[in-house]
Amino acid sequence: MISTWRRRRAGRRAAKERLQQMAETGEMELTIPNHFRCPISLDLMKDPVTLSTGITYDRQSIETWIEAGNITCPITNQVLRSVEPIPNHTIRKMIQDWCVQNKSYGIERIPTPRIPVSSMEVSEILGKITTAAKREDSDECKDLVAKIKNLAKESERNKRCIVSNGAASALSAAFEGFSIAGFDKNGVVLEEILSVLTLIFPLVDVEAKSSLGSAASLHCLVWFFESGDLSGRRNAVLVLKEIVSSDKQKLEAFAAIEGALAALFKLIREPICPTATKASLTVVYHMVESTGSSSSPSNEKIVEKFVEMGLVSLLLEVLVDCERSICEKALGVLNGICSAEIGREKAYAHALTMPVLVKKILRVSNLATEFSVSILWKLCKNETREEGTALVEALRVGAFQKLLLLLQVGCVERIKEKITDLLKLLNRYHRSTLECIDSVDFKELKRPF
Known part of the structure; x- marks a missing residue:
């Protein structure tokens, strides 16, 4: 069995080398049939789809054309009756057969593409998530959220479809609902929701930010900082950055939660990954940036707590050797802290x-x-x-x-x-x-x- 696999692999490698050699010497030039080429990209179609005008294109090319705001067929210039392309299975099978026939020239068979998710399917799944969240059925909700996650990972097209159908709002509302019901018993589904939310950034939905910025949701994020695993803590700080960076009230509400500042400090002191470190520094930056003569008492208290934890020393140690983005954010935080006298005193002493x-x-x-x-x-x-x-x-x-x-x-x-x-x-x-x-x-x- 192993020897057969090795012979096949050696045969494929030899075919590719032969193809390259023939191409360099001009002995052979393999021509792709015109009806297998996308009229837009002129490349071999990997996922042929047909428009209402009867013209077939590669899915990626025609979807890029439609998303740019065009409502006509690129070839016929006719107005499209429908912008939903239909998979052309006949052409796709013909292309696959042609690839197999020419495999001796190094042509690899195109894989059978997955059918993209439709708006109706996404809306149906999101509706079930909302219903399951209202019933506090964490198991069903977790399975549905995992389904959305898998669809989003399949392709950018799926992700755009999921976002455009209000996934952020539905998932955020579910997160808030399960947060109110209790973190401990709903930790698994809450973590699954967080992981999907990080896939559909940026969060521009006001309703979604409102749900995630509620008191219950913010307390849940702090719980993840303190009790979650590495991926849970990473996802929590990424979501936190999205909801508090442009909202001072939510930022102050989060800072007022017991253990919140210490949890952020720990994420910087014990880094999980560069992405989480940058997100943590960004949140801290927004907390301390307005410190100074016109700052509020709450800002000064936040700076004082961070200084007492040892943030000045930690930032200086991070700055000794770090990448550009982290360096900029760490300097931004230090700049805000040094607006306060207690911050400057710590800086002088280091x-x-x-x-x-x-x-x-x-x-x-x-x-x-x-x-x-x-x-x-x-x-x-x-x-x-x-x-x-x-x-x-x-x-x-x-x-x-x-x-x-x-x-x-x-x-x-x-x-x-x-x-x-x-x-x-x-x-x-x-x-x-x-x-x-x-x-x-x-x-x-x-x-x-």
Whole structure:
């Protein structure tokens, strides 16, 4: 049995090599029959479908054409009576037979495509999910949600159909209903719903966000942070990011839940995956971004709690070696925390603060540079220790040269004033301080002239 399989594999490999050799030497040119080609892409059709005008196209090509807003047949220019293409099984079987006949030339048989889900089927399943949720039948609801999940994973076309038929609203309402009924006994179906919601992002449905942002749903998300497995915690923080990033009230409601802030901190300290880390940092960023002179007492309390947990030290350690997106988000969070005095005090006390901030200028991205300059400005402008301590530390790691160069190569107006202010402050100690410059920071820079 094994030897037969090996012979077949060797035969296929030899056929492909022979095909390539013949193509290179010009001995053979295999021609695809015209009626097997899609009139749009001109490639061999993998899933032939026929429109109401009688013209056959490859499904992906014609659906792209229709989704662009076209209501006519590309070949005949006739207005389509129906935009639902009909599978052409006859042509598909002919193409498959042709592939088999030419397998000696390295042509692989196209697989039989799955029939895409219809709007009627999706609506029917979602209706059953809503009914099962009202009856609190977690087993039936779990099976139905798993069916939606499998359909969404089959193709992008299925996913678009599922989203357009109100899946987000139905699933979110079910999540809220089972959250009210109890997390412990409904944990399995709740986790299944979360996993499907992450497949149909972004959530633009206002009703869906309202259900997921309810008190019961938010408490359920915190429960997942504390008691869920790795996938459950990842999905929970991704959903949380979707619902609170643009809604301050929901953000404050979540922060008020006992254990919520500690759970977010743990996701950053003990990362599950880069996606979960980015989502966690994004949520924390929205919690602390408005901290400062005009911030609310709730914002200041949130920052205070995060600082007490050790978030400043954790962020600086993350910033030492991380990818661009995480770096930008971590700097954004640190910028918000350093708007508060308690945050700046922790930053002053950490040996990595100045070296890390100066290193990120001109190294990562424009956004990372802006955040780094903003944090430096806050630390140097509002220093409560012995005057000049922060400035001297910044000078020693090359802040003056980097900021000067940043002005020369160009920067956005919103940080130019801060850079100028910093250079004036640093200039007092510039000549008396030994600077350490890393030439790598300037290696890729382009002259503005």
